[in-house]
Amino acid sequence: MTRFPDLYLMRHGQTEWNALERMQGRLDSPLTALGRKQARRQAALVRNLHPQIGEVARYASAQGRARQTAEIVFAGESFATDHRLVEIDIGDFTGARMQDLVVSHPQIFHGARLDWYDHAPGGEHFSGLETRVRAFLDELTGPALIVTHGITLRMIRAVAMELPISRIGEMPVRQGAVHAVRQGRHQMFE
Template sequence: MTNDYPKIWFLRHGQTEWNREFRLQGQLDSPLTQQGQAEAARQAKIMPEILAQNPAIYASPLGRVRQTAQIALGDVPRQEDARLMEIHAGKWQGMTRTEILADRPEWAAQSPTPLEIYEAADGGEGLAAFHARIVDFLNDLSGPSVIVAHGLLGQVLRAEVCGLSTSQAGSLSNLQGCVYLLEYGQETVLEAPE
């Protein structure tokens, strides 16, 4: 069953230094790489037609999203909302995936998704609380909206809008440099022309 949310355009931030190192960022931060800046520039090519529709614009307050939003949206006013921050990864924030998997040898054969890793993080936020704050944000939307935020937040948000369970969220794509259009419980990936 899909939920009756307004039209949403979702942008994930561009690649960061820590993304490239497979280091868990959570609510810590690292700057965009050159590739990440290029991904945000690709999003900027998609946005004029969307922005012409005067949607509300919301963004996570974390630096990597601010940097992406500045490139992708320019000086268009936006409202920062702490509910759009990435899931908190507790003591694992700043650690690499390799370091975490070394601590959890039973995961080697399981190939957990990033969302499953964050869910298990020692002292982390947990998926239930993460999902609850995303739903709280979504329930406050009153019309078409652009959201600039994070990968795992995007997976859970997109799953919610499309009527999927949180356990299915980790299998959704997690692309950078595109815009996810969410409408009528369906998802379409918008990409800039080459």
């Protein structure tokens, strides 16, 4: 059995840069109309899960797209922002379009679908992300609703489920869904 409390994880809604396949990393762009709709869907899912969840802490990444999503999801309820929940820093790849990176850096983009995050020049890499995610999770004292980012959400799941970091590429993450990790097991609500 895992040592972490129940987690209800959400990726921020679609952003303008997501729609353009532009890599955000630590930069930001606003939610699209679809992104706001996805956040409203997450709000409904959270309301439906509330009888199972009970009292819960609410957190969001300090980045604008996650805060904007959290404001919709939590509908006036207070939440804390935490810098440890921000997206992985992708260094020199920040702001680039994915299709351009694949062409300009074939040696990095030839392997598994998400391995490139661990090789981005000037980036944080998985070890740095794992360290800050563990520090955040170690401080939790009870169940938590968390709005974060795609790679960070995968890392939180891997740590909470005690899986090797090499498996994060196998983990689906959907915008508009709630990913529950309870007693070391994952369940997605859509």
